[in-house]
Amino acid sequence: MKLLSADELEAELRDIGATRYHRLHPFHGLLHGGKCTKGQVQAWALNRYYYQAMIPIKDASLIARCDDSAIRREWRSRLHDHDGEHDDDGGIARWLKLTDGLGLDREHVTSLRGLLPGTKFAVEAYVHFVREKTLLEAIASSLTELFSPIIIGERVEGMLKGYDFVTAETLAYFAKRPPQAKKDSDFALDYVRRNARTPAEQRAVLAALEFKCGVLWSMLDALHFAYVAPGHIPPGAFVPSS
Amino acid sequence: MKLLSADELEAELRDIGATRYHRLHPFHGLLHGGKCTKGQVQAWALNRYYYQAMIPIKDASLIARCDDSAIRREWRSRLHDHDGEHDDDGGIARWLKLTDGLGLDREHVTSLRGLLPGTKFAVEAYVHFVREKTLLEAIASSLTELFSPIIIGERVEGMLKGYDFVTAETLAYFAKRPPQAKKDSDFALDYVRRNARTPAEQRAVLAALEFKCGVLWSMLDALHFAYVAPGHIPPGAFVPSS
Numbered sequence: 001m002k003l004l005s006a007d008e009l010e011a012e013l014r015d016i017g018a019t020r021y022h023r024l025h026p027f028h029g030l031l032h033g034g035k036c037t038k039g040q041v042q043a044w045a046l047n048r049y050y051y052q053a054m055i056p057i058k059d060a061s062l063i064a065r066c067d068d069s070a071i072r073r074e075w076r077s078r079l080h081d082h083d084g085e086h087d088d089d090g091g092i093a094r095w096l097k098l099t100d101g102l103g104l105d106r107e108h109v110t111s112l113r114g115l116l117p118g119t120k121f122a123v124e125a126y127v128h129f130v131r132e133k134t135l136l137e138a139i140a141s142s143l144t145e146l147f148s149p150i151i152i153g154e155r156v157e158g159m160l161k162g163y164d165f166v167t168a169e170t171l172a173y174f175a176k177r178p179p180q181a182k183k184d185s186d187f188a189l190d191y192v193r194r195n196a197r198t199p200a201e202q203r204a205v206l207a208a209l210e211f212k213c214g215v216l217w218s219m220l221d222a223l224h225f226a227y228v229a230p231g232h233i234p235p236g237a238f239v240p241s242s
Numbered sequence: 243m244k245l246l247s248a249d250e251l252e253a254e255l256r257d258i259g260a261t262r263y264h265r266l267h268p269f270h271g272l273l274h275g276g277k278c279t280k281g282q283v284q285a286w287a288l289n290r291y292y293y294q295a296m297i298p299i300k301d302a303s304l305i306a307r308c309d310d311s312a313i314r315r316e317w318r319s320r321l322h323d324h325d326g327e328h329d330d331d332g333g334i335a336r337w338l339k340l341t342d343g344l345g346l347d348r349e350h351v352t353s354l355r356g357l358l359p360g361t362k363f364a365v366e367a368y369v370h371f372v373r374e375k376t377l378l379e380a381i382a383s384s385l386t387e388l389f390s391p392i393i394i395g396e397r398v399e400g401m402l403k404g405y406d407f408v409t410a411e412t413l414a415y416f417a418k419r420p421p422q423a424k425k426d427s428d429f430a431l432d433y434v435r436r437n438a439r440t441p442a443e444q445r446a447v448l449a450a451l452e453f454k455c456g457v458l459w460s461m462l463d464a465l466h467f468a469y470v471a472p473g474h475i476p477p478g479a480f481v482p483s484s
Binding site: 020 | 261262266268358359360362363364366367370452455456457459460463464466467468471473474476477478
């Protein structure tokens, strides 16, 4: 592999998004197309809660290994976004408004009982990746946010249209995310463009984004397998009542 | 939860095996019943290779955190079992004879290109569990071996009968495993019976075995979803040619 220009590297990153980002996963076709049962939407929200809940752990792990005050300060805003200023704001609190709105018991959701093992292992792989790989790779693994504004637009429009049990208030989480994701991914992309300066570093950056796409994809694989075809819910996982 | 006697604890452990061990997974019904295509058997062997390859890493991680020479010495035999004395013996080498026999390119298998993300994350969750939990939980998580002799018997009989591309030589891995698994699980069960002395420790031991059953189950979920129904192979994963 030869050394790419920053623009060529960005083009390869965007190409990974175009072919591997979970917008293309068949479960999202069902979810956004109004084709899921309420139980399937509940299972999605309950499992995705664990991803949301672990994001500040992931981000603090990144800050904890970074010796550059300016980067730590920039990355800190992600903690504010997800943990908020009080118990009832922040991204995690808004995700719980979604699970509330879907009729799930909050204590059950936050207990993580009923979580699919596949969700748990994928999310934990992400946290371990950020702890164990280089700072450059850890930052690059956040770049799926480059692609999230489009999927969020499709999700909000599709879910409001497709499900009578979903309201704009239930989906408040998603209204807040696109500007946060834009700011965060602008920073991370700029960092990666400037700091991946050898072919090996550029390969590592591309592999980090592929890895992260695999995390998100694998979460939906587990969900789809367990809840779309009948008879595949693993022992101990959430069983929809509807 | 009250304090259980050692026999009660063992009965609860065996009950977890009876309800959560991957012998019950529908993919094993297909595999052992001769219902898989050659491509599906290849995908199973290729993905399971990563589990086999990581077992000595897992066992060395356990030894590395153990301050009791007698336990370290006992556990060391697992390294011998899997890594062998030379390149061509040991469990990993025998697993590669299986993938060879199925017509997979050895370099491709060991490169881990084509591995399902779900397999990777589940196996790595196991390694991290053994590194991060207590020694008691790490030892308890190995107890799925209590249940492996039966499934191995079913597998060898079912695969020899069901597939003309499988021979006894290809399945040499499985011939060696039952006595090793019996010795290892006898030791681990005795350790757990003697060392889980509080209700909290006993709960942790039971949860460790549930966790490990989830690892094995989740690997088959990923495999089943990707390779049994058409159209679900994730981007970048092994695509069978047959």
